[in-house]
């Protein structure tokens with residue numbers, strides 16, 4: 001890390017607004033590339049809307065430099081949230097923004113009364129933020145996935161103790177219906 005990268009910069013984590021859609025989609029497209037639509041987690045997001053009040057954009061010097069989204073899902077009979085995608089603009093990485101974005105959505109989801117967050121991601125990054133594969137061992141995603149990358153965080157004690165079953169998203173409501 002360079003000395004410049006350690007300088008503090010003004011950063012704001014604001015809930016995503018409908019007008020941020022293009023910025024967020026741009027960030028995610030640059031971070032993940034075209035393969036992102038083939039991911040199993042995408043099956044839980046396609047044709048659905050994230051929970052904007054629990055999705056955050058990181059702003060530095062007026063520029064949108066990171067984002068993270070939460071989505072409503074259920075794990076078996078347990079209501080839960082899906083975290084992802086999370087992305088930080090390449091030039092802004094390794095300054096703690098990614099970890100701060102995760103902490104921000106965890107704080108917001110806890111305050112809103114949710115019990116469990118699930119994601120498909122890298123344990124070396126999410127493990128230190130409290131996510132673990134153990135509580136997700138009996139959880140089934142709607143497609144191929146490395147089960148070691150299915151990670152869960154309990155937002156209150158015991159909330160992830162007995163998770164099992166299929167991960168499903170709410171039914172898609174046709175526009176205009």
Ligand SMILES: CC(C)(COP(=O)(O)OP(=O)(O)OC[C@H]1O[C@@H](n2cnc3c(N)ncnc32)[C@H](O)[C@@H]1OP(=O)(O)O)[C@@H](O)C(=O)NCCC(=O)NCCS
Nearest residue numbers: 031086087088093094095096097098099100121122124125
């Ligand atoms: C993952 C991501 C959001 C992290 O953002 P960030 O602002 O750099 O995160 P932080 O500064 O809080 O943490 C960075 C540290 O996490 C580590 N890290 C980042 N991504 C990682 C990963 N996939 N696996 C393991 N460690 C990772 C980095 O090596 C870095 O360590 P360093 O500071 O010692 O260099 C960012 O790297 C990104 O947008 N990546 C592309 C999209 C992506 O892969 N997202 C999902 C990751 S599962």
